[in-house]
Amino acid sequence: MLRKSVTESFGAAISSLNAAHLTDGVIRRSKRMMLDTLGVGLLGTRTPVFNVAFQHSKRFQAQESSSVWGRPGSFLPPYYAAFVNGVAVHSMDFDDTWHPATHPSGAMLPALLALIETLPSKTSGLELLLAFNVGLEVQGRLMRFSKEAHNIPKRFHPPTVVGVMGSAAATAKLLGLSPAQSVAALAIACSSAGAPMANAATQTKPLHLGNAGRWGLEASQLALLGLQGNKQILDLESGFRIFYQDYIPHHLAEVSPTASYRWVLEDQDIAFKRFPAHLGMHWVADAAVKVRAKILANEPNADLNQIKRITLRVPSSRYIDCPLPATEHQARHSFQFNCCSALLDGEVTVDSFSSKLMDRKALKELLLKVYLENPQDNQASFDKMYCEIKVEMNHGETYTARCNTFYGHWRNPLSQEHLVRKFKDNASTVLNTEAVNGIVQIIDSLETIDDCSVLGSYMQFHKHIHREEVCYSASA
């Protein structure tokens, strides 16, 4: 008897997992992810890159259409709604991060919500939760096939590799594809996977999430029409494996309708960001805030001009080492910038990346004093890295601080109160109070909701009826 291929086991699992398999823990965690994603997405609709994506997509019309977040009365074909809303989610690098490293939710939620708006029958909150978690599970399992995936990436941007597969799996689940069709969706999606890291820290990076969402959705739709790809796409050397240097695929466990299922999310929680920058910046910011407190405790009238030198001990990673960032995108990927912002202001916030605050003389002068060191024991892995900061003052005094686990990391998760507050702060830049509270309530009781298409409507309850929305940041 021939053993099923790994690919087949994925197809079978996608098709057979059902709502009864969702545990309380997984439901709770994934609802937090959804709320956070909606909030950062709404904030992101005020960025220039979202605007470009939106203008581009408006040339396409459709018989079916789905809501564009933050744009009352604007609808796009679901494929393009998934695209622009996905761009919004990642536009400020404010969305969730997992281990192994990827941004799992932004690749899936926009596509799922866009799809839901076009389905003939109502979709319940439980069905949405199931599809979301199926996609998440596929992403988590795929990343565990490779050691390379466990470190901060260098070659392919992970959301473009596993994110599109997750989107395909999630939308396949929602569409009720058979095991064979689910396999086809994965295979077709694989031909749309893979974008290079060089576009991280540029304005194009958000498109990686937008594209993952739309192409995963498209893969499922093509599979539904009967298109097929390689049925061994996860097994073959010439398949999904091409994105990794090392790769050992494993079968997903047989899914039994009666027995329980162990989800990756159960064992591995997710990190939510407190400010919109690459995850690595959060260690630096927390360490900098600590050392600032030490300085001020010792010398309450300390003038940060008196800093002679700042040493940052961080893991080695080229694309987040940027001594003098010129754009907001670069600033979000700069150890040095986030360190200096936190030192000056005691925190890093959404506003820290505005051109006004980026152009501050004091900040620019401080940046010139930063040196990076890459200690051997500081691994380029979000599960293992740390940040140590040493500040030397002109008069000789030295202060150090260290951050092993920033607040918001999976080892030290954001409290529910802080998560909801982050959502409300983000969402209320765009939506009216009724919508903001409405969304919080819906997500909170999502598993009891009959018809979750109301989410799409809420995402358009703009607080102003403006023609032209002022875009958030001036620099591109």
Place this chain on the structure above:
Amino acid sequence: MLSKVQRSFRPWSTLSVVRGLHKSALDVVPRPTSEETVTSSFGRFIQSVQPRHLSPKVLQRSKRMVLDSIGVGLLGSTTEVFDLALQHCKHMYALDDISFVYGRSGTKLSPVLAAFVNGVAAHSMDFDDTWHPATHPSGAVLPALLAICDMLPSNSKPSGLDLLMAFNVGIEIQGRLMRFSNEAHNIPKRFHPPSVVGTMGSAAASARLLSLDRSQCSHALAIAASLAGAPMANAATQSKPLHIGNASRLGLEAALLASRGLEASPLVLDAVPGVAGFSAFYEDYAPRPLGYPEEEEHSFLLDEQDMAFKRFPAHLGMHWVADAAAVIHKTLVGFSMGSISPSMVQDILLRVPQSKYINRPFPESEHQARHSFQFNACTALLDGEVTVQSFQPEALLRPELHALLSRVRVEHPKDNPANFDRMYGEVEVTLVNGDVLRGRCDTFYGHWRNPLSNESLCKKFRNNAGAVLIPEKVDALVEAVDGLEYLTNLKPLLAQLQ
């Protein structure tokens, strides 16, 4: 270059010097002209190269490519995968009165989706052109360009020369990029080349036809890099044609996004240690900047390296074994006075290069059959040739064919590299009476070393296009492409395809 800048500052990482200081350094240091990045040199080339740089040979060769590409696209509109792709696009998007669809008179799609389905058509039967290093360059570029032409207003359609210029830019960029890597010179194993360089070529060509400035051209390439790359595992499946369809549509999209101001990595083509750009798709990668067309004479790669056109719709490697087997067929016909019976044959040995995805003893679908040394050799043994009809379901199921297939062995001689410029195909048939017949093909007819005559190319086009268009339109297309560089606007060409 970078070291000069570095010496005057503290030693930061190379990347941060360029990224962090690029804009501020511009204020201080006069912009070094001979020291630009590879990426910006490509952007500059796309925008500034002129029609006068197209030599007569390049014009002639690229027109042959345009003709062949349209023909295979028209024929491809009769395939199931094309139908599926079209249904997908029509179902998703309301009819947009803009860009034509091969073989569906009156049907229009938005430009990006038209590029998609027409690209799928071009590669649906693996009948489109192949270059060296290996890729299918035209199917990725032409659909996007023609879609743009339909998009532009009626009173400002591009001229034939504009189209040829943009087309050649798209081909040239593909050729230049492939020369950055030794890996690219061999039959691919990891990424399907059209999904890598084809997307870039489409972006470059579209950027040129849309008249983007040089910075936008660079960004179009960089955006396209984030849309490139599909695995070989989907070759020989029904999804393979989508690779070309997507290359065309995504390259066009990248150019459209760049035209709206979207920016991406300014170093995407350069080799930056620790952060992969376009280099992500290759194991070895050594980029070089493009020269200045304004200052030097630019020589297009198409001038030195011609194109292969296929005589039948199958992977290029099949053409060697088919030609080798056809020689043996002639002899066998002589022996058996007309028809060949598999019972005459004891053993068939194929000596071919080693390449997993085209070594299939018993193909189960037309897609697999187009990627099977064994199938194409046996078909040519039986019929004396391989044709479009050889891949029809009835032909695939012939018992005589199966009988021959079960007698095939495959060897991979060391001197037969998996490289379209150097491989050969040898067929050795042992008959039951003990006779051994050998056929060898080093260069099949249609290969760049032995190009199809204009007559043969035209005949292929007429057969293909005639499957779908009335004779008057077929003739008009041949005429339009023949005088393409003299057309002041493209309406005579576009009209036949609407």
